[in-house]
Amino acid sequence: DSGVTQTPKHLITATGQRVTLRCSPRSGDLSVYWYQQSLDQGLQFLIQYYNGEERAKGNILERFSAQQFPDLHSELNLSSLELGDSALYFCASSVDSGGGGGTQYFGPGTRLTVL
Amino acid sequence: LAKTTQPISMDSYEGQEVNITCSHNNIATNDYITWYQQFPSQGPRFIIQGYKTKVTNEVASLFIPADRKSSTLSLPRVSLSDTAVYYCLVGDRWGGANNLFFGTGTRLTVIP
Numbered sequence: 001d002s003g004v005t006q007t008p009k010h011l012i013t014a015t016g017q018r019v020t021l022r023c024s025p026r027s028g029d030l031s032v033y034w035y036q037q038s039l040d041q042g043l044q045f046l047i048q049y050y051n052g053e054e055r056a057k058g059n060i061l062e063r064f065s066a067q068q069f070p071d072l073h074s075e076l077n078l079s080s081l082e083l084g085d086s087a088l089y090f091c092a093s094s095v096d097s098g099g100g101g102g103t104q105y106f107g108p109g110t111r112l113t114v115l
Numbered sequence: 116l117a118k119t120t121q122p123i124s125m126d127s128y129e130g131q132e133v134n135i136t137c138s139h140n141n142i143a144t145n146d147y148i149t150w151y152q153q154f155p156s157q158g159p160r161f162i163i164q165g166y167k168t169k170v171t172n173e174v175a176s177l178f179i180p181a182d183r184k185s186s187t188l189s190l191p192r193v194s195l196s197d198t199a200v201y202y203c204l205v206g207d208r209w210g211g212a213n214n215l216f217f218g219t220g221t222r223l224t225v226i227p
Contacts, residue, residue, distance in 0.1 A: 106160070
């Protein structure tokens, strides 16, 4: 158990809909990262928040947005969903902001299926 | 962040030592090297991190040559449960995650 929690575990929805994924970081961690992993693909970094502020952006679509709240939990909002958005979405947290140089702890993921 | 290059896949027999090399020619002075392990449908798990020379923990060793342009993850006496994808990541600890690159990793298959 990494200490990072994600809800829901599974999500099935239809094209055009909007969903919200939630992540609670490990106690004491200030950074939250969001990743997308499609079937048999590598991890695609989407976005990072550090202590409530956006810190870095990766390959995040304009239809996707995220935020980190004062209690440090984070939400990833996916709108106008398309079939290609079906994937595993992981959240990770770290105490530092470096991403590549820090130690990230990953949650169990949310499996999104768009029908 | 420095981009990394790893072999796509490797096979090994149970009980053997496995070495996975990662190239990171553009590594910067402040960059660390971190390895993660991922099983299917699970989030990656931290294995080991290093800056230079050699680091060893209870599950792996990390060898980093003096020029730091590559690194080698060494898994001693692998078992079937080590079958997974292994990712090499390079970056500094405080500069933010811009250009964070996991790539497709190295898929290790351990054969009985």
